[in-house]
Amino acid sequence: MKLRSLFFLFLIITVFGCTKNKQHPVPYYSFDVNVNLNLPAYTDLQGVGGWAYVSGIGSKGVIVYRQSMQYFVAFDRHSPAEGSFDCETGLVPDEDNFLVLNDPCSNAQFSLYDGSIIGGDTKWGLRGYAVEYGGGQYLRIFNP
16 A cells, blocks of 8 residues: 555656646757867866856757856756747846846846746746766766
C-alpha cells in the first residue's frame, strides 16, 4: 500500500512539473551544446561573477553566469514579460548592476543570479537551462 502511495505521489509531481514547464511563455527548444571556456568569447566565464552570451541556442540565445568555481546558471534571453514577444531584442545586463537583466521592450527586470522576477509586468521568471561543469575547459548547457 505504501509503495502504491509513493508511486502515485511521484506520478502527480512528474505530470504537474512537466505541465508547468510546457506552459512557460518562452518557447521550448531542445538542445545540447558544449562551450569551450578557453575561447575568447567566454573568457569572462573563467572567473566567479563572470557572464557571457551563447548564441544559436534557446529562443533568443542564452546568458550564462558563473556563481562559484563549480556552479554556473544559464537562462534564455527571451523575456517572459507581457509586451516582449514581438521584440527583437533579448534581455541585457543593466549598465549599473550586471546581476540585473533588463527587458528593453517591457521594462521588466530579472535576476541573473537565479532568474527570478525583480520588477515589471510578468508572472514568470526566466526559462532556465541545465548546466554541467566538471572542472575542465568545457561547460555543457542543455535542455532535453
